[in-house]
Amino acid sequence: MARTVTTLTRFNMTSLALGLAFLYLPIVILVIYSFNASRLVTVWGGWSLRWYHEFFNDRAMLEAAWMSLSVGAVSATLATLLGTLAAVGLARGERFRGRALFSGMLYSPLVMPEVISGLSLLLLFVALNAERGFWTVTIAHTTLTMCFVTVVVQSRLTALDRSLEEAAMDLGCDPVRAFLLVTLPLIVPAIVAGWMLAFTLSLDDVVIASFTTGPGSATLPIRIYSEVRLGVKPEINAICTLVIALIAVIIVIASFASKLSSARGESAAPL
């Protein structure tokens, strides 16, 4: 089939530029201003790495960043474990009574307003008399992000040919070994993508974290939010630029992982 090469007309160019500007101009401004030498956010004072330097010397900010990264890593790992198990149960398990209800409940955090999830978790932790801090935020984020992992992994599992597992069993694997030797290697990219998604969601969250965290253990977004209320410091721009860079890297890795995953899926399909 002949592929038609379309050249961009002036109209297309303009609309594309406006659309991209609408989405990315604020971020570009933020990134540029993070290299601003001036103390005043809105006044350009020349290029400088001053605010990055400032951030790496700001202990409270660094602690918040560390808190966010560790909450993200631990909650993403827990969510990936639980989410993958749920996906396997839903995609491969026998049809059990209440399966529809179960999967509906599993996916409810996707649509549940965060304020409600945050508040209900706060009430739970208060009722349990749990000390609020690292673990409460981690648990809260696990419940928030688990369903995203399930969505990603379950769609991969459903697309995977069932007869691959049957072939493994036919060739001498018990069901557990068939899963470990055949299914797992084929869904690893989806699991990696799920982890990345969970990690970025956790890194990004303000609402649920602010409900479930305790004094002295603020995550980076909470810290930034409270700083900004006292007036925007150029240091915040520098932190945000770093977060954007980190998330961009993760998104690129995750998209490569899911591309790899679907490429493997194609080869698994019959002729």
Add this chain to the structure above:
Amino acid sequence: MPLLRIEGVAKSFGNFRAVDKLSLDIRAGEFFALLGPSGCGKTTLLRMLAGFETPDEGRILLGGNDIAQVLPHERPVNMMFQNYALFPHLSVRDNIAFGLRRAGMARKDIATRVAEMVALVKLEGLEKRKPDQLSGGQRQRVALARSLARRPQVLLLDEPLAALDKKLRESTQGELMELQRRLGTTFVIVTHDQEEAMTMAGRIGVMDAGRLVQVATPRNLYEAPASRWIAEFVGDINLFNGQVAARDHGRLTVSTTEAGTLAVSELWPPVTKVAVSVAIRPEKVKLSRRAPASDEGASRAINRLEGVVTDVNYLGGVTSYRVKLESGAVVRASMANTARLDVDAYLAGQRVVAWFTADDCLVLEQ
């Protein structure tokens, strides 16, 4: 005692009875085909033999042991899947070695066996390829080698050639038969393609609605189908409904509304009902311009049907004709094109006599 004995096996999915109290014996070293339309339960039966489905009732005896409840990985049976189910993340060599590794075979023996299997299916030089770097025919060979590597007592093949094109399918049929003879392994193949079943299998079991309706050699299945349904399912056939008018020394006279009175030789067991169908395969119907010479005594009674040729389809090896009788019924006849130049071919619109002997047709209960 046969190698594989299926005894009163039944399996339902919800209200649907996929396999209904089916019994079958398969001998050691046999090439057995399960043939039937889609949804007849043949794949379910095969999956019960492999262990992917558990029968609701009945026993499956392999070498005298009931394996109906044994898990797939503990059965000395292997299966070749319809879509091959090759592991996409493993190379050809690792795919073939997969089952051997699970059996805890020594590394050196695995290498020997894999090399042997690769040679058997002629895949030398492709050992390091991944399945997505192979052609359809090559994948089919890998799947075959993988399922044979463990030297199963019974190899189950689920529509093994369905994904191949016609030419490749025909050559692969020959190779499968050759392989089966050489290894002496019992093959049970599931197919909906009757030509495939007839070409390869020593015996064919025809299934319909979860039951085995006939088990026979390809020849008997075609020439002596047990019922009208089988006669119509296997190959082409002309059918004329009628009543038995007279019975005399194994010779029936059937009066039909569409083709007048027909003389038919009776097979064993004799028909018991009065309402019957006379069945005649198209290639056993001869055409001629004039009626053939008179009957040579009662032993070669000839049925003659006069009509007009309506369609002529030249198919290369054979030409098939449709002849419309005065009653409006259509008789199909096919004749081998034995000469390159056929000056005697019949043309549409021509008046002909379609004739066949009493021995060439069958009588089937309606």
